[in-house]
Amino acid sequence: MSANIIDGKAIAATIQEEVSAEVATLKAENDVVPGLATVLVGEDPASETYVRMKQRRCGEVGIHSVGIELPGDATQETVESKVRRLNADRSIHGILVQLPLPDHLDEERVLSAIDLQKDVDGFHPVNIGRLAMKGRDPLFAPATPSGIIELLDRIGVAIEGREAVVLGRSNIVGLPVSMLLLKRNATITICHSRTQDLRRVVKRADILIAAVGRPEMVRADWVKPDAVVIDVGINRVEDPSRRRGYRLVGDVAFDTVKKIASWITPVPGGVGPMTIAMLLQNTLIAAKRIEGLG
Ligand code: GUN
Numbered sequence: 001m002s003a004n005i006i007d008g009k010a011i012a013a014t015i016q017e018e019v020s021a022e023v024a025t026l027k028a029e030n031d032v033v034p035g036l037a038t039v040l041v042g043e044d045p046a047s048e049t050y051v052r053m054k055q056r057r058c059g060e061v062g063i064h065s066v067g068i069e070l071p072g073d074a075t076q077e078t079v080e081s082k083v084r085r086l087n088a089d090r091s092i093h094g095i096l097v098q099l100p101l102p103d104h105l106d107e108e109r110v111l112s113a114i115d116l117q118k119d120v121d122g123f124h125p126v127n128i129g130r131l132a133m134k135g136r137d138p139l140f141a142p143a144t145p146s147g148i149i150e151l152l153d154r155i156g157v158a159i160e161g162r163e164a165v166v167l168g169r170s171n172i173v174g175l176p177v178s179m180l181l182l183k184r185n186a187t188i189t190i191c192h193s194r195t196q197d198l199r200r201v202v203k204r205a206d207i208l209i210a211a212v213g214r215p216e217m218v219r220a221d222w223v224k225p226d227a228v229v230i231d232v233g234i235n236r237v238e239d240p241s242r243r244r245g246y247r248l249v250g251d252v253a254f255d256t257v258k259k260i261a262s263w264i265t266p267v268p269g270g271v272g273p274m275t276i277a278m279l280l281q282n283t284l285i286a287a288k289r290i291e292g293l294g
Contacts, residue, residue, distance in 0.1 A: 012273035034287035042072030094120030145177035147274025165205035210251035
């Protein structure tokens with residue numbers, strides 16, 4: 001038997017169409033155009049690519065996008081004052097500060113400066129705090145973790161009561177996806193570099209989320225038969241047969257694990273496309289709330 005492949009690209013395209021239709025209605029009925037501002041500090045090539053992709057997708061769905069680019073040596077005050085100016089800008093409903101920021105900047109202070117109502121990335125400390133609390137909800141949850149839950153929901157995987165194992169404890173994926181799964185009443189185990197007997201722990205998972213950035217670390221004999229496997233890793237491995245000299249692989253050994261799992265995401269084309277789709281959706285939600293329509 002072979003797993004069902006979760007087509008994140010197709011699901012993200014469906015969400016993008018849904019957002020696009022709602023954006024058109026908002027414009028036609030209320031003369032409101034959702035606006036997203038991206039703030040990029042420095043010249044990290046990966047961050048530049050991500051921000052460009054986010055802006056392009058905004059254009060595709062009719063969201064107005066503004067890109068703020070600051071030099072890598074921008075001061076704390078410069079970055080925070082840009083954010084405050086965007087807070088006051090009526091044409092902007094969502095503000096995204098691309099992470100990581102250069103080392104000399106205090107990330108928490110920058111994120112704290114974002115207006116909570118415009119925190120479409122969900123990284124404001126108050127939103128993260130609410131995410132971590134029982135009985136409270138953030139105004140927005142981070143995009144990649146939300147995209148993972150959305151994938152599970154759209155393929156009809158039950159979360160409540162299941163054993164979910166999360167490999168990785170990053171602020172961007174591992175920790176927030178654990179909190180979202182907990183809110184959906186899964187039983188959560190978070191694994192990290194100090195976890196003992198990792199294979200045994202991973203093998204308990206009904207739902208496995210791999211987000212460690214280690215190429216093909218999860219092998220077939222780590223995976224419980226019929227588990228749902230969500231691979232967040234995007235790793236470059238050398239491949240002289242490719243024109244670029246490398247190919248992308250996830251944290252999961254896809255070809256062998258797909259024979260064990262019931263569902264599995266490919267890399268690329270699994271979780272990756274969902275991140276921007278959720279950001280677009282959050283920006284639409286922010287616009288409706290701020291304009292008193294949602
Ligand atoms: N860096 C890596 N992923 C993300 C993300 O989802 N949002 C932001 N702002 N920065 C990131």
